[in-house]
Amino acid sequence: MTTRSTGPSAARLQEIAEGVFAYVQPDGGWCLNNAGLVVSDGQAALVDTAATRARAQALKEAAARVSPRPPRYVVNTHSHGDHTFGNQLFADDAVIVAHEGARVEMEATGLHLTGLWPGVEWGELTVTLPDLTFRDRLTLHVGRTRAELVHLGPAHTASDTVVWLPERRVLYAGDLVMSGTTPFCLMGSVAGTIDVMERLRAFGAETVVPGHGPVGGPELLDVTEGYLRRVQKLAAEGIRAKISPLEAAREADLGPYAGLLDSERIVPNLHRAYAEARGASPGEPMDVGLLFSEMVTHHGGLPACHA
DSSP: OOOSTTSGGGOEEEEEETTEEEEEOTTOOBTOOOEEEEEETTEEEEEOOOSSHHHHHHHHHHHHHHOSSOOSEEEOSSSOHHHHGGGGGTTTTOEEEEEHHHHHHHHHHTTHHHHHOTTSOOOSOOOOOOSEEESSEEEEEETTEEEEEEEEOSSSSSSEEEEEETTTTEEEEEEEEESSBOOOOTTSOHHHHHHHHHHHHHHTOSEEEEEESOOBOTHHHHHHHHHHHHHHHHHHHHHHHTOOHHHHHHHOOOGGGTTSBOGGGHHHHHHHHHHHHTTOOTTOOOOHHHHHHHHHHHHTSOOOBOO
16 A cells, blocks of 8 residues: 555545545545545435545545445446456445447456556455446436436437536536546547536536546536647647657647646547548547557656555
8 A cells, every 4th residue: 555645544534515425545646546426315425436445435534524324335436456456345335337339348358457556455345246237328326316317429428427426516527538647538538528628617507526526516527628629629730740649749848738638648639530531430449559559659658646
């Protein structure tokens, strides 16, 4: 377990509306994701879990401090292990819910994420798949609080879900939106994510819980879209100059987005934008291993992961 300020004890459960919480793990970098908790009339639902066993246990203990019962539902916003590996700690009490495509992705990927950062103390993990899947929309009733699950994308992945609480004007956006952290479209779509931002604005959320980084408001959607439009512009320039995405990344001027955490993600994002500019469909499969290795090359080593 890391002893840095990014360790499990640094996570904070903050109430953002009545009975509605964001579980925020600083600094929001690789595998330091956020989760959400909705508590109403003695019932509870959790949005996402955590990457390591220790972090999932810390999340479980934090939820127990504000909820009289364990979560009845666990919603996975997408398939990535930092949002799903902790499912196993909640499965005895909860129905795990996700988009049908996310379940397929989880089963196919397994614990692959742990192999990318072998130095992380992942703990004893097993992949616990969703019990209940949906295709387009699903409504959960957590006591008297309505939670609308909506599939969007391809965007961050091919199978993203947001959780919208209309009475509280709170949107759990998963990794469709990040705060202070570079968007990541390696397994999804640059163009698709830009399109999704408009759909997210239509909810009229006052509070947006991103997949990583501090809680914010609708301005987080603007940053996400602005960064990805810049990626599209850099890709168009790179194609005209007949240089590779990796070369374009080395020359890229990210302007106001240069300070976002995990800037090395420009490499896979440019690969995706190049492919889409050349006619690839949003979410079309790409060589994830190759693109990740190019990102490592660009970064000069493995990106920092303090999970």
